[in-house]
Amino acid sequence: MTFSHSHLLGIEPLAPADITAILDLADDYVALNRRDVKHGDALDGLTQINMFFENSTRTQASFELAGKRLGADVMNMAMQASSIKKGETLIDTAMTLNAMHPDLLVVRHPHSGAVDLLAQKVRCAVLNAGDGRHEHPTQALLDALTIRRAKGRLHRLNVAICGDIAHSRVARSNLLLLGKMENRVRLIGPPTLMPAQIREFGVEVYDDMREGLKDVDVVMMLRLQKERMDGGFIPSEREYYHRYGLDGEKLAYAREDAIVMHPGPMNRGVEIDGEIADDINRSVIQDQVEMGVAVRMAAMDLLARNLRARRAEAGAAI
Ligand code: NCD
Secondary structure: OOOOOOOEOOOOOOOHHHHHHHHHHHHHHHHHHOOOOOOOOOOOOOEEEEEEOOOOOHHHHHHHHHHHHOOOEEEEEEOOHHHHOOHHHHHHHHHHHHHHOOOEEEEEEOOOOHHHHHHHHOOOEEEEEEEOOOEOHHHHHHHHHHHHHHHOOOOOOEEEEEOOOOOOHHHHHHHHHHHHOOOEEEEEOOHHHOOOOHHHHOOEEEOOHHHHHOOOOEEEEOOOOHHHOOOOOOOOHHHHHHHHOEOHHHHOOOOOOOEEEOOOOOOEOOOEOHHHHHOOOOEOHHHHHHHHHHHHHHHHHHHHHHHHHHHHHHHHHO
16 A cells, blocks of 8 residues: 555645555445445544534535544534634644544635645644635545546546636646546636636636537536635626536537536536436436545545554654
């Protein structure tokens, strides 16, 4: 096993072998999760604290379930967005946490970089559950596992990421992961929702959905992240759906066996047609949720192994 990281803060620091190690172990956990008795012992005796400074349904539930299935004591801390406006407060939070001796800390935060900062101050493994527009590594990993299982490989695929790229940490983490695994990524969306200098990432950029979807293997749709927009980025939701909403007519430009993905939460009729989202022959949206639990179990298992090894080493040195 090559995975030697202390934290999972983003896809950026991971090597392709790290990604493969997480996905291989996650495959085992998918099998465990499909059994009647779903208990593993990889996190036995460890304490996992989930700190979500931003709303979340599936990510938080997924991390909670993942920890519980592997035997951790899991606690969800209710965080008020208003209490973390200042950097100092975050450091205070870290001090409080250290006193509680957690082993795994799962953090979602509205500010890019906040999770990295916290990781420098706490004495446990930190997992980034989404920080601002920066990264959302477990989402990209669960997307990768979903693609690998549906397509039988995770390289040399044409993947289109569509919609609100500018505000999306999901797009950023996916872009990094898919690039590291040698896939071709196309970004499709209105120029107002495309980050400046995006072409430097080595991607193809389209503002025409039909042109961009031509012959792709994977269509990844994104939510319009209105909470991160401070002005009029689109003329109207109706107009947006007309040009960028995924419906049967636009999907026909992709390969016949192309899969449709969405990280959730979905706005039906805004970025995606409800019928496409529910079409079990095309949509893997429910698989993504299933893979999410398994990937988080794998990531926490690998981090816990490294944490235990480091502590044993430190203990032996005393
Ligand atoms: C994403 C997120 O929070 O970044 N959702 C998720 O984790 N399932 C995407 C989104 O909110 O649109």
